[in-house]
Amino acid sequence: MKFDDEDVFIGIDLGGTNVRVAAITGQGKLINNLETLIKANEGPTEGLKKILTLISQVIDQMQQPIRAIGVGSTGPLDRERGCIQNPYTLPGWEDVDIVSAIGLQFGVPVALENDADAAALGESWLGGGKNSKRLAMVTIGTGVGTAFIFDGKIYRGVLESHPEGGHILIDPNGPACYCGANGCLESLVSGPSIALQANAFYNDSRFLIKNTNGNPNLLDAALVFQGAKNGDLYCRQLVDRIANYIGLGLVTIMMLYIPDCILLSGGVFRSYSLMKGTIENVINRHNVIIPADQVRIDFAKLSQQSGVFGAARAAQLLVNSGGL
């Protein structure tokens, strides 16, 4: 390691809604932590200003200089050029050279990572994947994302691309997805897709009608899980189907990575207890030619902090690789 336990790194978690900046030591102690709304629609110039100010505030509260800065950002990114290329969750943020902007102002090396990769790296360093040589992380919320940490490093594909395990095939008769597939995992188990599937039986479900005051536009995945918990038969059946899809997705991930551990995160897994039985049955059924029962399934442990820890870790790895 080319840094000390007490050296300070800045980790930044940039999402579509919030930006969080934390100062974290070489050994992983959180010293300082600030957060603000990014208000992406005000544009990248305003947004960058906000981020730089937040970094300054975090640094000003410390005595010590910082060694490096890491950014975990909602993608797509162009890591080679250090740019955010995001017309989706950060509208108007195209070709935003965040690495140069931060590097020029603070005079330290800056690492840029996809937010899913950063979160998984944080979990691998200090969270639920601490002792896993092969760590897969699966996040199911508005979208479905995966990351893979191998030997403590982010696994990257050709052109340093980020794997997209949220778009592995589950059912070719499933709905069309923007990824080009029909019936990929995201198209079947993301929050919005769960709500869409519940629409089909909305008029039959007294629970859903009652809890949306008869307005199907108020339907969301959380309500479907609540309905299943409260014994609504339609919601229960849908949750079983979703759990089956998730189990099948985890099995395909196992077939290719056979990781030591799969960490689950994201809003849909808040209802894991309602799906656990079905997911485990699917995995057990496939414990034949791969040791599926040896893959630990667990939750991410750092909750909202995995992103800043992972970004700080990316900054450390950048220093170690000589990028300083």
Place this chain on the structure above:
Amino acid sequence: MKFDDEDVFIGIDLGGTNVRVAAITGQGKLINNLETLIKANEGPTEGLKKILTLISQVIDQMQQPIRAIGVGSTGPLDRERGCIQNPYTLPGWEDVDIVSAIGLQFGVPVALENDADAAALGESWLGGGKNSKRLAMVTIGTGVGTAFIFDGKIYRGVLESHPEGGHILIDPNGPACYCGANGCLESLVSGPSIALQANAFYNDSRFLIKNTNGNPNLLDAALVFQGAKNGDLYCRQLVDRIANYIGLGLVTIMMLYIPDCILLSGGVFRSYSLMKGTIENVINRHNVIIPADQVRIDFAKLSQQSGVFGAARAAQLLVNSGGL
């Protein structure tokens, strides 16, 4: 490298039918190469004797001592104990400690690898994947197997297990497979499965009836491909369906590995030209969130020799890791 270009390694490719033994230099020159029928049903004692004799014959034809021996064997294996555990393609070969048997006789380190891993390692070293940092190999024949070589080394899962990308999900309404899935890739595109699917239209296909003399038991995948080539509509439709399945399987592999290169091997790919258009269309359709168009699709280049080259390479890597 702890060995020289001129050092000699033995690579062994042990299949259900043949065993092949080759002497290969540190820089990958094939010096010597012998092959014989393994006759697995005569049992492991006879089989091991045959293998040891073949190794001796290869060594006797050379002046030079050998540095190490590598074995690529049809699985399942217990690599930790150096044993073959195979009641399938090597009936009666259970708990066969091939590593000790060879090591004792020749007094050199012995590496044992799954045959799919060995073949991919050979291709990565000297064949179609020579310059690929991330090489996936997909073999479709009697079964469907995959291997993944990352940074020149065999990627292994938990407990050093071998990934089984032949059993990723394609269609949950597909046929049951011994792996525990319904509609995994192997259940839909292996040679036997293609023949099985052709059975459904056998009586409608004049081509198939004519070329099997009316005996549906003579139906095989090669005949289906020949029928498609000769313009038989039923065969053509099935080949299109198979090509679509294969394309979908390659896409799921891309989503998780995003390799530089996917190498194809095995009997079914002898008819690749009949499937190329459909497979490429499927991949192009998914060139959205991953750079699918940057993944080179190519054939394995070492044909029958990839196994012995890969086994010799495994022996070299064992020497390098200090296992001598």
